[in-house]
Amino acid sequence: MNAVTAIDTGGGHAPAPDALCAIATATQVEIAALGDPDAAFAAEWDALARHVAEPDAFAERWFAEASRHLAPPDMRLLRVRRGGQMIGLMPIVPATRYGRIPLRHVENWAHYHRFLGAPLLRQGHEVAAWTAILSALDATRDAGALLHVSGLVEHGPVHRALVDAAQALGRPCDTVHRIERAMLATDLSPDAYYAATVRKKKRKELGRLRSRLLEQGVVETRRLTPGDSLPDWIDAFLALERAGWKGAAGSALACTPETRAFFRDVVTGAHRAGKLDMIRIDLDGAAIAMLVNLLAPPGAFSFKTAFDERLSRFSPGVLLQIDNLQLLARGDIAWMDSCAVENHPMINSLWGERRAIVRVSVPLAGARRRALFTAARALEQGAAALRALRASRPVPTVESDA
Known part of the structure; x- marks a missing residue:
């Protein structure tokens, strides 16, 4: 010291x-x-x-x-x-x-x-x-x-x-x-929260988008497990984020050595401490949307997200947030802070609480x-x-x- x-x-x-x-x-x-x-x-x-x-x-x-x-x-x-x-x-x-x-x-x-x-x-x-x-x-x-x-x-x-x-x-x-900013705080089940918070018309539209995405190939939602390679998931996230507008603007995590090393160390440290949750949607084996959650039971924080902007017509980032509601089924997580900017249109439409x-x-x-x-x-x-x-x-x- x-x-x-x-x-x-x-x-x-x-x-x-x-x-x-x-x-x-x-x-x-x-x-x-x-x-x-x-x-x-x-x-x-x-x-x-x-x-x-x-x-x-x-x-x-x-x-x-x-x-x-x-x-x-x-x-x-x-x-x-x-x-x-x-x-x-x-x-x-x-x-x-x-x-x-x-x-x-x-x-x-x-x-x-x-x-x-x-x-x-x-x-x-x-x-x-x-x-x-x-x-x-x-x-x-x-x-x-x-x-x-x-x-x-x-x-x-x-x-x-x-x-x-x-x-x-x-x-x-x-x-x-x-x-x-948007917050998720509930004692409802994931499905019950989704039904109670998101308008029926929007749920139908999102269901149609998921069906259209399924027509593009093999779609799979996965959460990081002990058998997965954490470095591979980190690399996939950095590449996915850099391929979008943040990469073009020079603000993606992979754009500087300092932020790239910071992200790797955060994810690795959280994983070592048992405080990491990562979820992704794959299309034909390649990640098209990823989300990094940091856990602090009874709460959690939606830390970083990225999606393939070439597939934005299917809203893969929104679909991933819906799948992410399953985090509530863990039993030790009662709320999640979106860490989003104020009045973020996407997450505000899915999460009903505010912090x-x-x-x-x-x-x-x-x-x-x-x-x-x-x-x-x-x-x-x-x-x-x-x-x-x-x-x-x-x-x-x-x-x-x-």
Whole structure:
């Protein structure tokens, strides 16, 4: 494990000599580089994930280790212990701009392929962990004016605990952005959920598309089994995604060495941890649609999907999502986060529930920090009000002489 270091927000100051901040007699926070977790720290991390307040595959060790391919050099890890037990873990990075505002602060680190940003917090210790994190950043010279946290499940145990911790410290926890994305949450069987959620007319149309696809050759839906070659499935997914519009745009995972290695390590790590589910539709033995799910019972996350765009007239990606409903039959999965953009037309038509994801900001201690936070929020709210005003104005019409 790398030596513990002080957080450095890029302000050019020398690191503080002692990065171990005593928050209370029994609670300590370490601010350290990720490095290669030694056996003891890896065991602590995995134990924390087993007793986490909120299931989050993106905060587990195997995902974090894979994410090192994408990590900036100044990323640090906050490790919170209480009474010798790990109760919190969160990657952070320094930032010099808050939106368009030049303002030094600290953010949780959540890259483009990480669809939640919450820390891992031990169940029953959520408020204590957040209090320790805020107090540690308060005491860190270069932490800037505020803590900005993205990717929190609104009103989930982690979000609620942050609000409570901030309130106890006499400071606000402002929601500065909010989206809703599709979610599957039900105690129904797969078939019953499909019938209850998708309109009858749409179900008939999708049935016709599946029949037309069956006319093209041998069609088979398969889930990854212990007898399958995981590297072959990974290669098939990367090739399928790169063959479509993402490849043409240069945004497919296979387009850069870093994202390709990240994806391979995520899938391999999830498989090793027993947290991987992959499903595909094959036509004459070749994959035409694939989906990667990351499991965090009782939940799951629809991580990545790809389909053969040459066969888009049969909607193989939609058909795969219907087949994927069988994941509910496992018994240990009660919900799935789509990880999709807000108002995604395809998944919104198949999944009936919604999950709100928020970004929040909390000022750090000190009069100057609070003044900077207040000014930044005023500018942020003013800009939002101006955008809303512009959006509400009617579009001018041009009269025709006809």
